[in-house]
Amino acid sequence: MSIQGSQQQNTDNEDFYANLPVLENFVDITHSENFYAVPKDWAVIITDIADSTKAIEAGRYKDVNLLGACSIIVILNLVGDLEIPFVFGGDGASLMIPPKFIPDAERALLAVQKMASEEFNLILRTGIVPLEVITSSYDVKIAKLRISDNYTQAIIRGGGISYATRLVKDKATTDLYSPKLNHKYAIADFSGLECRWQDIPTRHEEILSLIVQVTAPSQTQIDNLYREVINQIDRIYGQGTECHPVVTENLQLAFRGKNLLSETRVFEASQGWIKQTLYLWKIRMINLLGLLLMTFNIKTGNFNWGDYKQIVSEATDFKKFDDVLRMVISGRTKQRQKLTDYLEKKFQEGRLVYGFHISDRALMTCLVFERDGRQVHFVDGADGGYALAAKQMKELMKS
Numbered sequence: 001m002s003i004q005g006s007q008q009q010n011t012d013n014e015d016f017y018a019n020l021p022v023l024e025n026f027v028d029i030t031h032s033e034n035f036y037a038v039p040k041d042w043a044v045i046i047t048d049i050a051d052s053t054k055a056i057e058a059g060r061y062k063d064v065n066l067l068g069a070c071s072i073i074v075i076l077n078l079v080g081d082l083e084i085p086f087v088f089g090g091d092g093a094s095l096m097i098p099p100k101f102i103p104d105a106e107r108a109l110l111a112v113q114k115m116a117s118e119e120f121n122l123i124l125r126t127g128i129v130p131l132e133v134i135t136s137s138y139d140v141k142i143a144k145l146r147i148s149d150n151y152t153q154a155i156i157r158g159g160g161i162s163y164a165t166r167l168v169k170d171k172a173t174t175d176l177y178s179p180k181l182n183h184k185y186a187i188a189d190f191s192g193l194e195c196r197w198q199d200i201p202t203r204h205e206e207i208l209s210l211i212v213q214v215t216a217p218s219q220t221q222i223d224n225l226y227r228e229v230i231n232q233i234d235r236i237y238g239q240g241t242e243c244h245p246v247v248t249e250n251l252q253l254a255f256r257g258k259n260l261l262s263e264t265r266v267f268e269a270s271q272g273w274i275k276q277t278l279y280l281w282k283i284r285m286i287n288l289l290g291l292l293l294m295t296f297n298i299k300t301g302n303f304n305w306g307d308y309k310q311i312v313s314e315a316t317d318f319k320k321f322d323d324v325l326r327m328v329i330s331g332r333t334k335q336r337q338k339l340t341d342y343l344e345k346k347f348q349e350g351r352l353v354y355g356f357h358i359s360d361r362a363l364m365t366c367l368v369f370e371r372d373g374r375q376v377h378f379v380d381g382a383d384g385g386y387a388l389a390a391k392q393m394k395e396l397m398k399s
Contacts, residue, residue: 013039013041013098014082014098014100015082015083016036016038016039016042017083017084017085017096017142017144017154018082018083020036020142020143020144021034022144022145023143023144023145023146023155024145026145026230027230027231028143029143029145029155029157029226030223030226030227030230031223032219032220032223034143035141035142035143035155035158037140038131038140038142039098039131040131040132040135041098041132042096042097042098042099042131043096043097043129043130043131044094044096044128044129044131044140044160044161045071045075045094045095045096045105045109045126045127045128045129046092046125046126046127046167046168046177047068047071047093047094047109047112047124047125047127048089048091048092048124048125048165048168048169049064049067049068049092049116049122049123049124049125050122050124051123052091052387053387053388056384056387056388060120060122061363061382061383061384061385061387062262063120063262064090064091064387065090065365065380065385066193066262066263066266066365067116067124068088068089068090068091068092068093069093069193069365069367070115070116070190070193070266071092071093071095071112071124071126072093072095072367073191073192073193073367074109074111074112074188074189074190075095075105075108075109076192077108077188077189077191077192078101078104078108079097079101084097085142085144085154085156087153087154087156087320087322088317088365088378089326089386090385090386090390092124092125094161094164094165096131096140096142096154102128104187105128106128106179106180107179107181107185107186107187107188108187108188108189109179109188110126110179110181110185110186111186111187111188112124112126112188113183113186115188115266115269119266119269119270120265125169125178126178126179127168127177129164129168129177131160133167134160134163134164135160138158138159138160138163139158139159140156141156141157141158142155142156142157147314147315147316147317148314148315149314150370150373150374150375151314151315151317151374151376153317153320153376154322156322157321161322161323162323162324190266190267192367192368193263193266193367194367194368195260195262195263195365196259196260196263196286196366197252197253197254197366198252198253198259199259199361199362199363199382200245200246200250200251200361200363200364201250202245202330202331202360202361202362203247203249203250203330204332205331205332206330206331206332206333206336206358206359206360207328207329207330207358207360207362207381207382208328208329208330208331208336208339208356208357208358208381209327209328209356209357209358209359209380209384209388209389210328210329210339210354210355210356210389211355211386211389211390211393212226212229212324212325212343212353212354213325213352213353213354213393214226214229214351214352215351215352216351216352225346225352226325229325229352230325232339233339236331236335236338237329237339243329243330243331244316244318244330245316245329245330245362245379246312246313246318246362246364246377247313247330248309248313251309251312251313253290253291254287255284255288257280260280260283260284261280264276264279264280264283267279290305290308293305293308294306294308294309308371308372311371311372311375312366312375312377316364316376316377317377317379328362328379328385330362336356336358340354340356347396353393353396353397354393354396355390355391355392355393355394355395355396356389356392357383357384357386357388357389357392358381359381359382359383359385360382361381361382362379362380362381363379363380363381363382364378364379365377365378
């Protein structure tokens, strides 16, 4: 292959995700023909908070969520305008990057690790696993789903992400894939990370954080059962926005220190209480300005701030898929009981495993690049959410 041809191939590989066709309906993720193999020279990034259950029990789930989002924003800032796939998992994240970004990604992830340890007293496991290591045993296939005008979501299947997660968590293999540089070389850009909304109360009776993993023997059977599960959820909770956990009337900006402190600690880590206090008051003033702009429907340029809460609501990741189905749903107790009865029946038949957690509110951590443009708002149930749902699912898997 000529040098020019090799350079063209590398460019094509880098634009692989950006060039994928965009699905319009969530149920389309259950059709195998909508998925594409990721280039073999790419790598998978896995991050995970160690002992996250203990942190949750200590009331620190907001910190756990924030650090998971931090590991995404530093990589997105690193790759710039290039589109890459990522999925937020509550107490961690998974991403994929082209090979040229791996050295800088190691430095960025080390910076998040260092900040997690020194500022939050939490251990963030990180690993970068070459795709060729994964695809010798599992597939990594991907699709892209439109969530809103400002956010398209990565949908990942094939078992490869779950396998990479095991490699990063397993004591026997974790050192093979963790960053090798010294922490003094850690560099990261957290720009765009925000944690400025109050906890979002359910508009019904509860917030359900749900994880479902189908265990059928063939891909066709897996697709069919996931489709059945999604359709069953739609039948129980409604196909429209009835079960959406983030609605404009329940979105309220935060002003209390305890709600804004996590973001403050990220941007002013190790800077002392004076700088942290100044930053805290800075985002209070920004929130106050935002409140006035939204309340009075003020326009700046062509942007009407009265529309911003709706933009936020539409760009949330309350349902997603990365080898398992994840959803955060606002609903009633009877609806959840009907759904879990159905899931338990399928579990007893040996067709799936599941886990769930119930709360009275949701948490939201935001990545905002443009107020009227590119953004995503990560949603999870409060007091444990996905992390405790995953713990329950693992217990079912053992049985």
